[in-house]
């Protein structure tokens with residue numbers, strides 16, 4: 568089992584809400600909505616771009632959150648969003 572971010576997962580760019588402005592989402596991102604910068608391969612279009620929100624920069628892979636596959640990550644992140 569890998570313990571690094573699964574490229575193409577994108578769960579942390581969908582389930583959580585993000586309060587800071589994102590290009591295309593000036594009010595931030597509601598929970599459960601795909602980020603406008605998540606491309607069709609579930610990769611962030613803003614890697615290395617200063618417009619990428621700091622919260623995205625800081626989000627680190629964590630097995631407890633990301634689980635073994637995308638569905639687990641979506642479930643856990645949605646739970647965290649609703650319960651923290």
Ligand code: SF4
Nearest residue numbers: 572573576577579633
């Ligand atoms: S939920 Fe975890 S594995 Fe999925 S993209 Fe985010 S950091 Fe990577």
Ligand code: SF4
Nearest residue numbers: 580602604605611623
């Ligand atoms: S800006 Fe990039 S890393 Fe942040 S939520 Fe959107 S797609 Fe994900």
